[in-house]
Amino acid sequence: MKIIERLYDGSMTMLTDLFQLTMAYGYWKSGKANQQAVFNLFFRKNPFNGGFTVACGLEYVVDFLNSFKFSSDDLTYLQAVKDSRGNPIFENEFLDYLGHMDFTCDVDAMPEGTIVFPHEPMIRVKGPVIQGQLIETPLLNMINFQSLIATKAARVNLAAKGDRVIEFGLRRAQGIDGALSASRAAYIGGCSSTSNVLAGKLFGIPVSGTQAHSWVMSFDSEPEAFEAYARAMPDNCIFLVDTYDTLKGVENAVAVGKSLRANGKKLIGVRIDSGDLAYFSVKAREILDMAGFQDTVIVASNDLDEHIINSLKSEQHAAIDVWGVGTKLVTAFDQPALGAVYKMSAIRDGSGKWDYKIKLSEQALKMNNPGIQQVRRYYDQDKALADMIFDSQHQPEGKISIVDPMDATRRKKLAASTLLYKDLLEPVFEQGKLVYKLPNIEEIKASVAKELGSFHGGVKRFVNPHSYPVGLEASLYELKTSLILKLRNMENDQRQ
Numbered sequence: 001m002k003i004i005e006r007l008y009d010g011s012m013t014m015l016t017d018l019f020q021l022t023m024a025y026g027y028w029k030s031g032k033a034n035q036q037a038v039f040n041l042f043f044r045k046n047p048f049n050g051g052f053t054v055a056c057g058l059e060y061v062v063d064f065l066n067s068f069k070f071s072s073d074d075l076t077y078l079q080a081v082k083d084s085r086g087n088p089i090f091e092n093e094f095l096d097y098l099g100h101m102d103f104t105c106d107v108d109a110m111p112e113g114t115i116v117f118p119h120e121p122m123i124r125v126k127g128p129v130i131q132g133q134l135i136e137t138p139l140l141n142m143i144n145f146q147s148l149i150a151t152k153a154a155r156v157n158l159a160a161k162g163d164r165v166i167e168f169g170l171r172r173a174q175g176i177d178g179a180l181s182a183s184r185a186a187y188i189g190g191c192s193s194t195s196n197v198l199a200g201k202l203f204g205i206p207v208s209g210t211q212a213h214s215w216v217m218s219f220d221s222e223p224e225a226f227e228a229y230a231r232a233m234p235d236n237c238i239f240l241v242d243t244y245d246t247l248k249g250v251e252n253a254v255a256v257g258k259s260l261r262a263n264g265k266k267l268i269g270v271r272i273d274s275g276d277l278a279y280f281s282v283k284a285r286e287i288l289d290m291a292g293f294q295d296t297v298i299v300a301s302n303d304l305d306e307h308i309i310n311s312l313k314s315e316q317h318a319a320i321d322v323w324g325v326g327t328k329l330v331t332a333f334d335q336p337a338l339g340a341v342y343k344m345s346a347i348r349d350g351s352g353k354w355d356y357k358i359k360l361s362e363q364a365l366k367m368n369n370p371g372i373q374q375v376r377r378y379y380d381q382d383k384a385l386a387d388m389i390f391d392s393q394h395q396p397e398g399k400i401s402i403v404d405p406m407d408a409t410r411r412k413k414l415a416a417s418t419l420l421y422k423d424l425l426e427p428v429f430e431q432g433k434l435v436y437k438l439p440n441i442e443e444i445k446a447s448v449a450k451e452l453g454s455f456h457g458g459v460k461r462f463v464n465p466h467s468y469p470v471g472l473e474a475s476l477y478e479l480k481t482s483l484i485l486k487l488r489n490m491e492n493d494q495r496q
């Protein structure tokens with residue numbers, strides 16, 4: 001079979017790191033496979049030095065978990081995986097166990113489109129430790145990338161201040177799924193359409209586009225190229241005007257626009273893809289307006305990102321109506337990974353009691369939070385005030401104090417009983433059964449716009465954004481501190 005058919009028709013359960021399978025084998029050998037554990041997926045820093053992150057990728061995760069099953073092909077492959085002495089790593093009885101394994105975990109997650117902040121669990125998995133372990137890598141793969149791109153797209157669209165942004169990234173994206181899931185995430189983050197036709201077909205995203213230099217170059221002259229296009233597609237005319245001389249190109253577009261008009265058609269737009277976009281767009285606008293083409297839009301492209309768009313639009317008053325953004329959006333050019341991690345935060349001991357876990361680190365930033373966490377977002381009217389990470393086993397009551405996990409002296413008191421709130425993690429799977437109704441892509445996209453609207457402008461600015469308050473509920477903070485002290489004492493005792 002060809003590589004693309006094999007990739008997309010096969011089971012995805014093996015989309016994991018080998019060490020997840022070797023640890024799974026170890027859990028099984030040690031009789032621990034079914035010990036209940038809790039894992040949280042979270043990141044430690046907003047991308048792009050920004051003040052927020054857009055959660056994205058859950059639909060992929062749901063699909064992946066829904067069809068989580070090792071196929072006989074997978075097991076045959078695993079049978080042949082060898083250790084350092086050339087012997088099979090996995091014994092057949094274990095492979096048989098994997099073959100019969102069904103996904104039975106509880107999964108709670110933030111819906112796609114939720115605005116999320118560092119240290120907040122975006123996904124919580126509770127169930128047999130072997131299963132929680134095996135799905136670590138694919139969950140990170142799906143959530144890290146799509147959340148990164150949805151966040152970049154949200155930033156680009158904030159800079160465009162309501163103008164249409166078309167995502168042009170397919171040709172520069174990181175491979176096939178890098179392009180497809182980037183187109184999906186970019187649309188969710190706020191783009192209006194994509195040039196990626198397969199993404200349009202798969203996800204129901206509107207597709208749109210203009211024309212390339214090769215079209216113009218294939219004719220003896222630019223006017224001939226525009227005329228031929230207008231004859232072929234009179235209702236789809238956005239001419240690329242910078243192949244030879246941008247302003248002459250606009251004049252050539254106007255000339256064809258006049259004959260389109262004479263036939264009851266319209267010159268929809270011109271695209272400028274090089275040079276000083278502020279200067280050329282303003283000049284192009286003058287030419288178009290003088291000729292009576294006030295409603296012809298100016299599309300700009302060429303290595304754009306949120307900073308260039310912001311400068312062109314807000315500082316230089318460029319006359320650009322539509323932004324075509326490719327490379328820097330779909331490759332998350334200035335930050336290639338979100339850096340979300342997946343950490344165990346509790347495991348049930350032999351007596352059935354939850355044993356809360358943290359990982360010690362020299363860096364406070366790297367110490368995870370313990371417990372079976374939930375995130376509560378408090379609102380004052382329709383504005384988000386602060387988020388509290390708490391242990392769902394101990395529902396907070398009365399007056400609430402939240403503690404900054406990076407600086408315990410920073411505490412925020414909330415008159416919680418008078419405030420509206422929403423718990424951000426929603427049940428997705430209960431004992432392996434899907435209990436969540438997936439929103440469609442339009443609903444997800446609309447929720448990003450709505451959610452962003454509930455945050456103060458300072459959180460969304462590009463330079464030194466305001467750090468939105470996220471804290472640990474005080475008793476969870478105390479618990480974390482006591483676990484750290486206990487582990488440090490254990491370390492000291494072992495050294496003596």
Ligand SMILES: Nc1ncnc2c1ncn2[C@@H]1O[C@H](COP(=O)(O)OP(=O)(O)OP(=O)(O)O)[C@@H](O)[C@H]1O
Pocket residue numbers: 273274275276277278279301302303304308311312316
């Ligand atoms: N007025 C402007 N202010 C800020 N940045 C701009 C402005 N006009 C264009 N840019 C950006 O400057 C960069 C221009 O890069 P470059 O010099 O490679 O483009 P170019 O001169 O159009 O040549 P090419 O044909 O190779 O694209 C692009 O990222 C573009 O988006």
Ligand SMILES: O=P(O)(O)OC[C@H]1O[C@H](OP(=O)(O)OP(=O)(O)O)[C@H](O)[C@@H]1O
Pocket residue numbers: 168169171172212213273301302303304324325326327328
């Ligand atoms: O610049 P991006 O944000 O990635 O947007 C996509 C770019 O892709 C096309 O260029 P093409 O691949 O033909 O090459 P070019 O850079 O020489 O125009 C298009 O003209 C844009 O410039």
Ligand SMILES: O=C(O)c1cccnc1
Pocket residue numbers: 168169195208209210211212271301324326
């Ligand atoms: O349609 C376009 O103008 C387009 C598509 C892909 C990349 N650059 C431009």
